[in-house]
Amino acid sequence: MEAGVKSLFDVQKLRAEFPILSVTVHGKPLVYFDNGATTQKPRAVINSLVEYYTACNANIHRGVHSLSQEASAAYEQARESVAEFIGASSAQEIVFTRGTTESINLVAHSFLSPRLREGDTVVITGMEHHSNILPWQVLCEKFRAQLNVVQVLDDGTLDLKHLNSLLEQRPKMLAITHVSNTLGTINPIEAIVRMAKACDVPVLVDGAQAVPHMQINVRALDCDFYVFSGHKMYGPTGIGVLYAKGDLLNEMTPYQTGGGIIKTVAFDHTEYVNGALKFEAGTPNIEGAIGLGAAIKFVTEVGMEAISQHEMKLHTYARTLLKSIDGIRFIGEANDNAGVISFVVEGTHPFDIGTILDQQGIAVRTGHHCTQPLMERFNVPGTVRVSFGVYNTIEEVDVLIAALKKAIKMLK
C-alpha cells in the first residue's frame, strides 16, 4: 500500500457489512470492480427487505387495517428520504419507477410526446447510455423530429460550443447524462442547465452514474427531471427514481394507467390523483422503495463526501499504475471523473482481458457498455472498464494491476 493513502473511514469494517464480498471466484477472493453495472448490497439494505416481509407486508394506499397503514407509511417515508437525499423541494416531486430506463421512458411519453411536432429537434449527447438514446429516437421517428447529438471531444468531454449551437435551435428537450458510464466524465451539468434555460429548453439529467458517487442537489442543478436507479447506489434492483421539478408532474398525463392513481372512475370518465402517485399505477415495488430508503441511510451515514474522496484516491492510484503499462490507451481523460477507468491494451481484445481477469477473481466490465455510438466515436470494439465503489481498496487495485500484467503477458 502506498504511504499517505489513508481512508476517511474504516474500509475493512465497512467491507464486513457486505456479505457477498467474502465469496471466492475460481478459488480466488472476489475483487469487484464492476460497480458501474451494479453495486453490492450492505446488510442494512438486505435486512430492510427481510424485515419488510417479516413484519409489515401489506398492500399500500388501500387498506384501513394497521399493516397496510404501516406499509404505506414506510413507502412514503422512503419517498421523503429520496427527496431529502437529492435536495428536492417536496416528496411530491419524487416518482418511484423500475429504474433509470423506466424513468426516461416515462418522461418521453408523458412529457415530451404531447409537445413534439414534425420538424422539432431533441438534443442528446454522444456519450449517452442506450437507455437515454432509444426513448428519444423512437419519439423523433414517430413525429419526424430531428434527434441532434452533441459531439464528444477526444478527451471524453462534451463539445460545449456544439451543445450551445444545438440549444439555439430551441429543441423541445435536452436529455443528458450527468456522468458517463463508459468514460466516467462528469459533465458540468449546472452550467449546461443554465445554457439550456437561457434557451427555454427543458432538461432531463440521467444521474444513474452520478448519484452513487457525489452529493446531488437537484435544486442547485435546476434541471426539470433527474433520474437514477437504486441498484447502482447499494439499493435493490427494480426500483428507481424520477424527480420532476415543481408542478411538472401535474401537467403530465399518466404513462401507465390502472389501480391506485384515480380519484373517480366511471366508464365514460376518469379523474386522476395529482402528484407522484398518478405515475405509480398498480401495486408498486414496495420492498424496493423501502430498500432504497435503507441504501440512502447507508450512504448518508458513511457520508457522500467521504465516499467521493475515497473513490478519487482509488482512481488516482489506479490510473497512475495503469499508465505505466505498455500499450495501454485510456478512453476518456477528463479531469472530472467519477471513479471510472476505461481502457484498451494495444494488440488485445477487451473480451480476452476480461476473461483472464475473471480467472483471477476480478470482476470488470468489458464490451461497449450499452454505448455503441461512443465506441464508434473512439474507434474501439469495446473497452475494459474498472469502476469503483465505496468498499474497494488500494490492495485490490494492486491485485488488479498484477492480474492485468499477467493477462497481457499471456495474450501478447
Place this chain on the structure above:
Amino acid sequence: MNTIAATEQEIVEEFEMFDQWDDKYQYIIDMGKTLKSLDESLKTDDRIIKGCQSKVWLHSYVKDGKVFFEADSDAIITKGIVALMIRVLSGHDADEIVKAPLNFIEQIGLKSHLSPTRANGLAAMVKQMKLDALALGATLKS
C-alpha cells in the same frame, strides 16, 4: 482421419495435462494465434456471427463430399476455442457434424464459454456450424 469422437477424446487428454488455469488458457491462446486467419475477402458481413463482444466469422464449404470450416475471431481466446471446434468438426460428413455431441467442451472445463450469455458468439457459432453442415449436406444429397 480421426472420427469426431476420437478427436474430442484426444483434446480431452491434452487438457488433462494442465492442472493450472493459466496453462490451459495459454494453450487456448496459442491455438488462437496459430489458427490461420480467414482471408480478408471472406470476412464479410454475411459470415459474421455476432456475439455481444467478440465477433466470429465462419466460412463453410464442401470439398470431396465433406464439409469444411474456416473461421476467425477478433478476440484471441474466442479464436482459440474456434480452432478447437474446427479441429473437431472440419472435414467430416455433414451427418456426423450435425449429430456430434461435442461433450469435450464441458470435459475440458470451457462450458461457460459456450453459454449463450457469454456474449462471445461461440454458442451461436456451434449452432451455425451445424446448420451449415445440414444445408451443405442437403445440397450434396440432391
